[in-house]
Amino acid sequence: MSATERHQSCEARIAEELKSADDYIADTYRKMDRASEAGNYREQEELEESITPYAAEVVRTLRLTLSGGGPASWLDIELERGTNEPVRVEYHFADWFDHAQTPVTEDEAPGLWRLAEYYAEVVEV
Secondary structure (H helix, E strand, C coil): CCHHHHCCCHHHHHHHHHHHHHHHHHHHHHHHHHHHHCCCHHHHHHHHHHCCCCCCCCCEEEEEEEECCCCEEEEEEEECCCCCCEEEEEEEEEECCEEEEEEECCCCCHHHHHHHHHHHHHCCC
């Protein structure tokens, strides 16, 4: 990656990064399949280790649809495991063929956070 590419926004770079990641992982799976078919389980294991994610976690998300159609808006609320307390609220706005999202803090959007807290408590998740 060149210095110029590094200074591009993530939005400008994401399609290429996605393709690169998928190409690498798909190629590694093909190699793993060949190693398995050949009975080379050590190589298969090494290849599997090379694509082991940095981290894996289950994120519980509650989605509240505020409006549908065009435009639409909703909240994605990440819930703390065990307590169902909102730990992150993200506001989404979508209109025809366009979408934007932004995280919101309780200070920025106290009404949305109160709604998130209420539904996190009453909805079975």
